[in-house]
Amino acid sequence: MRDGLDARLPGLGLLYRDLHSHPELSMQEHRTAGIVAAELRGQGWEVTEGVGGTGVVGVLRNGEGPVVALRADMDGLPVREATGLDYASTDTALSPDGEPVPLMHACGHDLHTAALLGATGQLAAHRELWRGTLLAIFQPGEETAAGARAMLADGLLERFPRPDVVLGQHVGPLPLGSVATRPGVVMAAADSLRARLLGRGGHGSAPHATVDPVVMAAATVMRLQGIVAREVSPTESAVVTVGSLRAGTKENIIPDEAELKINIRTFDAAVRERVLAAVRRTVEGEAATSGAPRPPEFSEINSFPLLSPDGQFGRGDGTRPPRARGGRRSGAHPALPAVGQRGLRPARHCGRVSVRLLVLRRHGAQQLGGRRSGGRAAAHRARQPLAVLRTGGGSRAA
Ligand SMILES: [Zn+2]
Numbered sequence: 001m002r003d004g005l006d007a008r009l010p011g012l013g014l015l016y017r018d019l020h021s022h023p024e025l026s027m028q029e030h031r032t033a034g035i036v037a038a039e040l041r042g043q044g045w046e047v048t049e050g051v052g053g054t055g056v057v058g059v060l061r062n063g064e065g066p067v068v069a070l071r072a073d074m075d076g077l078p079v080r081e082a083t084g085l086d087y088a089s090t091d092t093a094l095s096p097d098g099e100p101v102p103l104m105h106a107c108g109h110d111l112h113t114a115a116l117l118g119a120t121g122q123l124a125a126h127r128e129l130w131r132g133t134l135l136a137i138f139q140p141g142e143e144t145a146a147g148a149r150a151m152l153a154d155g156l157l158e159r160f161p162r163p164d165v166v167l168g169q170h171v172g173p174l175p176l177g178s179v180a181t182r183p184g185v186v187m188a189a190a191d192s193l194r195a196r197l198l199g200r201g202g203h204g205s206a207p208h209a210t211v212d213p214v215v216m217a218a219a220t221v222m223r224l225q226g227i228v229a230r231e232v233s234p235t236e237s238a239v240v241t242v243g244s245l246r247a248g249t250k251e252n253i254i255p256d257e258a259e260l261k262i263n264i265r266t267f268d269a270a271v272r273e274r275v276l277a278a279v280r281r282t283v284e285g286e287a288a289t290s291g292a293p294r295p296p297e298f299s300e301i302n303s304f305p306l307l308s309p310d311g312q313f314g315r316g317d318g319t320r321p322p323r324a325r326g327g328r329r330s331g332a333h334p335a336l337p338a339v340g341q342r343g344l345r346p347a348r349h350c351g352r353v354s355v356r357l358l359v360l361r362r363h364g365a366q367q368l369g370g371r372r373s374g375g376r377a378a379a380h381r382a383r384q385p386l387a388v389l390r391t392g393g394g395s396r397a398a
Contacts, residue, residue, distance in 0.1 A: 001122055001123075001126050001129055002122075003125075003126065004122070004125055004126075005118075005122060008118060008121055008122070009118075012114050012115075012117065012118045015035070015039070015114050015117065016110055016111060016114035017087040018035075018087075019032060019035070019105065019110035019113055019114060020085075020087055020088075020089065020105050020110045021087045021088070021089055021091070022089065022091055023075075023076025023077070023089050023091060023103040023104055023105045023110070024074075024075060024076055024093065024103070025075065025076065025077075025078065025093050025095065025096075025101075025103065026075040026140065026141040026142070026143045026144040026146060026147065027053050027054060027075070027140050027141040027144070027146055027147065027150070028054070028075075028093065029054040029074045029075055029140045029141075030054055032054075032074045032113065033049060033054045033055070033056050033074065033138065033140070034049075036056045036074070036113060036117065036138045037049050037056050039117050039120075039121075040056070040058040040117070040120060040136060043117075043120055043121050043124040043125075044060070044124045045058035045059065045060050045120060045124060045136065046058065046059040046060070046061075048159075048160075051151050051154050051155075051156060051159075052139075052140065052147060052148075052149075052150030052151030052152070052153065052154040052156065053140050053141070053147070053150050053154075054074070054140040054141075054147075055137070055138060055139055055140050055147065055150065055151045055154070055156075056136075056137075056138040057135065057136070057137055057138070057151075057156065057160055058120060058134075058135070058136035058138075059133065059134070059135055059136075059160060059161065060120070060123065060124055060127075060133065060134040060136070061133050061161075062127045062130060062131055062132060062133065062134070063131045063132070064131060064132070065130075065131035065132025065133065066132045066133075066164040066165070067132060067133045067134075067135060067161045067162060067163045067164050068132060068133070068134055068135070068163060068164065068165055068167065069134075069135040069136075069137055069163035069165070069166045069167065070116055070119060070120070070134065070135070070136050070137065070167050071116075071136075071137040071138075071139060071166060071167065071168045071169075072109070072112040072113050072115065072116035072137070072138055072139065072168075072169070073109045073112055073113075073138075073139045073140075073142035073147070074109055074112075074113050074138055074139065074140055074142075075109055075140060075141055075142055075143050075144075075147070076089075076103050076104055076105045076106070076107075076109065076110070077103070077104055077105075077106045077107055077143060078093075078095055078101035078102065078103065079102065079103075079104040079106045080102035080104065081102070081103075081104040081106070089102075089103050089104050089105065091103045107142075107143065108170065108171035109142065111171055112169060112170070112171070113138065115169070116136060116138070116169075120134075120136045133161045135160055135161060135163055137151070137156070137166075139151060144302055145302040145303065145304050146302075184308060185267050185306060185307070185308045186307045186308065186309060187306070187307035188239075188265040188266055188267050188306065188307075189265065189266050189267070189269075189272050189303075189304060189305055189306040190263065190264070190265050190302075190303070190304040191263070191264045191265075191266075191272070191276060191300070191302075191303045191304075192261065192262065192263045192264075192300070192301035192302050192303070193261075193262050193264075193279075193298055193299065193300050193301055194259060194260070194261055194262075194298065194299045194300075194301055195220075195259070195260045195261075195262060195283045195296050195297070195298055196257060196258075196259055196296060196297040196298075196299075197213045197216050197217050197220065197247075197257060197258045197259070197260065197283070197287055197292070197296050198213065198256070198257050198287070198292055198293065198294040198295075198296060198297070199211040199212055199213030199216055199254075199255070199256060199257060199258070199290065199292055199293070200256065200293055201213075201253065201254050201255050201256040201257075202253075202254050203252065203253065203254070204251070204252035204253060204254055205252070207254060210254045211290055211291050211292055211293060212254050212290070213247055213254075213255060213256065213257050213258035213290075213292075214247045214248060214254070214255065214258060215290065216258065216286055216287060216290040216292065217245055217247055217258035217260060218245075219286050219289070219290070220260065220282065220283055220286040220287075221242045221245060221260065223282050223285075223286055224240055224242060224262070224279060224282055224283075225240070226282075227240050227275060227278045227279065227282065228240055228275075231274070231275075231278050232271060232274075232275065236267075236268060236271050237266075237267060237271075238264065238265065238266045238267075238271055238272075238275045239263070239264070239265040239266075240262065240263075240264055240275065240279065241262070241263045241264075242260050242261070242262050242263075243261055243262075243263055244259070244260065244261035245258065245259075245260055245261075246258065246259045247259070260283070261301065262279060264276060264279060266306075267306065269306070280298065283296050283298075284296060
């Protein structure tokens, strides 16, 4: 399967740099989707564009056998690039709020797209080495959780061969040229919400006549830090981050309201419920303490379920995973072509990848729901080491 890879890499490197130079916001990936569709067609795939907005689906049929879906995300982020790379992005776009924003592939989705196009090229060129049907899913809107949902709502699992397994990937802080996997929970559930804190504005010279939402917001942000520190057990984990705090326009005017955008990450359904409730209670409590004329208003920005894939790539098939170096059993699939496999310290990822939405739909919500509150079993899974597979491609990284 590696035959021809060396010849393919320079072109993939150029493709990666081009994608990196021209990021697009979630659900606006028109240029990227066009490049993906053209590449896939050139490789001999059946291509459908516009699935769930800017999604692209490729199908490659190669006789009897399982249906395997390979998935990559394509969107960039409203971040100003300061890497100094000669192919750094200088592009801008309008956000959904109509504000001009800088653009950067700051989450590696350019690499995901280029890597999957490399894999689809190799798989199409070596059909004598495999049997079955491949589905290449290029998903828009991973950063907002909108893309996977839009593709599913647009009939991804009905219009195309239904996959027996969905393989997703994300770049991460691992040794160069390595691939890691683990049984059980891989990525946290992520909930983002907006809290509107309602005060009463006035002139900065007369704060006693106002209910200052700036002070209310500042107190709320500090108080929120106590949730993980004081309410989550040391054996459990969660993250509560306030990534945006906005209020006011001028130094001598006390505004009427402030807005917090809060991100919550958890690995367990019960902890998630508790932390979400604590966030709401804390925001409402600080508003009451400030004497707010009206209680705060909450709205959901997005919500990603827990990623807990199973089947052959976890322990769910009942097979004993191969023994990693050092005597620890890893969760790698025996069929993966490991070159120098080793166990890594137990770690789960707090990032988010909406392949979980595809996995969730594939396995059924109940199955995953049952796992979320797995107690001791979940804690055991959480201690399983990551399995790391050396790909041998480190020196070739684009
Ligand atoms: Zn990402």
